[in-house]
Amino acid sequence: MYWYKHIKIFILSASITSGLASCKPDVVAGDNRYFDIKGYFSKEAERLTQLHPHVEKTVKHNKQSESRDLGISSWNDELGLFSGSDINKPAWRNSYKVIKRGNTTVYKAKLPELKTQSITIVNSGNKVQSIDIVNHTSNLLYTSTEKLSYYPDSAYHISKMQHVRLLGVNSYDIDSRF
Template identity: 50%
Template sequence: MASSYFSLEEFFRSEATRLTKLAPTVEKTVSRNGMSEGKSVQINDWKNELALFMDSDINKPAWQNSYRVDSTDRLLTYTSTDPELRTQKISIEKDENEKVKHIAIINHASNMLYQTEERLDYYPDSLYQIDKQQQVRLIGESQYSIRGVLQ
């Protein structure tokens, strides 16, 4: 089998465990169609909080040849070669010590009833953000955003 891709699932499982132990306060802002609400919260279930990031993992045997891999010293990018796959692009930026600095994910899904675009950003110990744009037939367009700033 070809070498596996960077495992988002493993990375975010480990982050969930680490953040559960750390128990940071999070300034969380949730927006829907321009209306937003923010508050300071303690996240009790980091696995659930980071689930969308974990669900974007591309380590499936069926997809082993479905992504083009580009890398430089500090940036690793996976770009889907199949427009039907949900996870279209993953960029992983590392610092000089090979520690993950930023993960950016672009997901896309569509069928006859809806079209969804997601952009997920994760900066360890700092920020996570989920921006989602959804076009649903008969209902129209909605935009959602979740932003968590770790204190």
């Protein structure tokens, strides 16, 4: 279970990164200026928990990979990085530029210090076809870039590159298909 130990480290570091960004108060329900990422992935986790889809998951850590077929016991945890990219905080009310082109909406950060730098949502009518998120965090201890892609009822991909001072560079890729 080589990949299991490394995925725990990945999730721990992602949780710390997300936790730092969540020190601000949450938005009151219904007061969302931007797409409700947190609400969307909460509903997806609930829906997927009901469906119990079979998942083929490949975890790659610094080019070493392992694949498994498994059932996900907690979709809230599994999709946590996605829901942690919520941009509907009161302090960020005017921090994102909204660009709409056809069936695509892009939320682009106006400030480089914001964790979530962009969210791209492609719709077909009222149904989400895909969500792509780019997160970036940089401080004196580390630099981290995450690229998250989600395709409802199909797949999701997480790619993370971390550079930690004194420890070097780590890369993680998670591909899941259901």
